[in-house]
Amino acid sequence: DAKTTQPPSMDCAEGRAANLPCNHSTISGNEYVYWYRQIHSQGPQYIIHGLKNNETNEMASLIITEDRKSSTLILPHATLRDTAVYYCIVSGGSGNTGKLIFGQGTTLQVKP
Amino acid sequence: NAGVMQNPRHLVRRRGQEARLRCSPMKGHSHVYWYRQLPEEGLKFMVYLQKENIIDESGMPKERFSAEFPKEGPSILRIQQVVRGDSAAYFCASSPYGGRISDTQYFGPGTRLTVL
Numbered sequence: 356d357a358k359t360t361q362p363p364s365m366d367c368a369e370g371r372a373a374n375l376p377c378n379h380s381t382i383s384g385n386e387y388v389y390w391y392r393q394i395h396s397q398g399p400q401y402i403i404h405g406l407k408n409n410e411t412n413e414m415a416s417l418i419i420t421e422d423r424k425s426s427t428l429i430l431p432h433a434t435l436r437d438t439a440v441y442y443c444i445v446s447g448g449s450g451n452t453g454k455l456i457f458g459q460g461t462t463l464q465v466k467p
Numbered sequence: 468n469a470g471v472m473q474n475p476r477h478l479v480r481r482r483g484q485e486a487r488l489r490c491s492p493m494k495g496h497s498h499v500y501w502y503r504q505l506p507e508e509g510l511k512f513m514v515y516l517q518k519e520n521i522i523d524e525s526g527m528p529k530e531r532f533s534a535e536f537p538k539e540g541p542s543i544l545r546i547q548q549v550v551r552g553d554s555a556a557y558f559c560a561s562s563p564y565g566g567r568i569s570d571t572q573y574f575g576p577g578t579r580l581t582v583l
Contacts, residue, residue, distance in 0.1 A: 389571075396556060397576060397577070398560075398577050399560075401571050401573060401574075404571065447570075452565075453498070453500070453570055453572070454500060454523060454525075454526070455500070455502075455560075455572060457510040457511070458509065459509055
C-alpha cells in the first residue's frame with residue numbers, strides 16, 4: 356500500500372500557482388519524498404524529491420514540513436500542459452530496494 | 468543523452484502467444500525497474516533488476532512472467548501464454564544507483580500490450 360495520502364483531484368487556473376498537498380505521516384527518518392507526474396498515458400515524469408529541506412528546480416518547488424509528515428508541491432505558474440496525475444511517493448530508506456509504490460495520485464486540471 | 472527506450476510501443480497478441488517487451492536503460496544506468504498499469508488503474512511495481520541479477524521480484528505474478536537483464540543488451544520482460552487480463556501498459560524505469568537512498572528513476576514511454 357502507498358504510504359501517502361493525496362486529494363483525488365484539484366483545479367487550477369492557468370498562470371496561477373498550483374499547490375498540491377501530500378500527507379506521509381508514517382515516513383521514516385531516511386526516506387525521501389518524491390514527486391512524479393503522468394500526463395495522459397505517457398510514462399511517469401520525475402519532478403522533484405527531497406529529504407527534509409525545501410527544494411526547488413526548474414519545474415517546481417517542494418516544501419516539506421519540519422516534522423516531515425506532510426509536503427506540498429508547488430508549480431509556480433501552471434500551464435495547460437501541466438494537466439496530469441501527480442504522484443507523491445515515499446521511497447528510499449534502509450532495506451528498501453528503491454521500488455516506487457504509486458497511490459492514486461491527484462488529478463490536476465489546469466483551466467484556461 | 469537518450470532517455471529510456473522501450474520497444475515495441477504497441478504489441479498485439481492472441482491468447483496463448485508469448486509477448487516480449489524490451490527496455491534499454493539510459494546510458495550509464497545499470498538498474499532497471501518494470502511497472503504495469505492496468506486499464507483505469509494505478510502503476511504497480513513488478514520487478515527490479517541489475518545486470519545479470521534479479522534483486523526484487525515481489526510484484527511479479529507467480530506464473531507466466533519472467534524478466535532478465537543480461538550483461539549485454541536490453542532488459543526483457545517475457546509473458547508466456549498471454550491472457551486478456553495481461554492487456555496493460557508496461558513501463559520500465561532506469562536509475563544509476565538502484566536501491567540506494569535518493570536514487571531517481573527515469574521512465575520510458577511504455578509498451579501497450581493488447582491481448583485479443
